[in-house]
Amino acid sequence: MSVRASGVCNADIATAAATGRGTAFPVTPGHEVAGVIAELGDQVEGWAVGDRVAVGWFGGSCGHCAFCRAGDVVHCAERKVPGLSYPGGWAQSINVPADALARIPDELDLFDAAPFGCAGVTTFNAVRKAGTRAGGRVAVFGVGGLGHLALQFAAKLGYETIAIARGGDREKLARDLGAHHYIDSTAQASGAAMKELGGADLIVCTASSTAPVDELLTGLNVHGQLTLVGVDAGSLTVPAAQLVMNGHTVTGHLTGSARETEEAMEFAVTNNVRPMIERMPLEQAGETVTRLRSGAPRFRIVLDTAGGK
DSSP states (O other): OOOEEEEEEEEEEEEHHHOOOOSSSSSSOOOOEEEEEOOOOOTTOHHHHHOOOOEEEEEEEEOOSSSHHTTTTGOOOTTBBBBBOOOOSSBBBBOOGGGGEEEEOSSSSSSHGGGGHHHHHHHHHHHHOOOOOOOEEEEEEOOOOTHHHHHHHHTTTTTTTEEEEETTTTTHHHHHHTOOOEETTTTTHHHHHHTTOOEHHHHHHHHSOOOOOOOOGGOOOOEEEEOOOOOSSOOOOOOOHHHHTTTTTTEEEEOOOOOHHHHHHHHHHTOOOOOOEEEEEEGGHHHHHHHHHHHHSSSSEEEETTTTO
């Protein structure tokens, strides 16, 4: 596959810093990849040289385990991740298993398509698979690389949407992305503020911190669900009585299959959902890691293998 665009994810920080036994050098991160098929293996069918394709966090599976046979390929014990299982997309070319390929709609630019392999399909699935009642209230905690997409998906799927972020400077943007309400988490307790709005049926937590979860649960309606998408190395403290008395569900969500990535892109084209990206040349990949560590990027950096030419 000839790479044209490659997204940068927070998970790439650890990949780029990998050392020690078991690490294959040189390390090439990148699991949000978009480009065109340059060559095909002898046994590959259904694809052609020149097809526009994306590869995401899901980079292939065994195809025969119980999870694969049930269609849950992302939980295959032998699943592959570009940048970890084999060299990733921060390069001009990448070799991937055919089952990892997602077809990019003609109407979607390659630079917009790249983030759908991770950020896009992850947030799309987190919202649509939660089973929230039609017209329900969905809150998105964190308006960043994941959250700004989750907001768009929730709004376009017809939910009353609450955006929660630090400070008031993101309110206009959040509302432009489809938020009906905005909560500044530095000015008031987010859970209490959600309760004042009538409570949330679903909270999608995209911020990479587990610390706020306890308080967020106070804003969840009876039978509501909190889905963790962004995580850190922390642990959750969930009051058991509150969980039981309100029938709450706290769950984690990983990503999506290649077919689900296609569905996310198709939905995006039909409903005008797009990632907010910043292009940087591939030669500055090291700088993107530094910027990620500092928290500088607001949304998604996408590396340009042509250097912007």
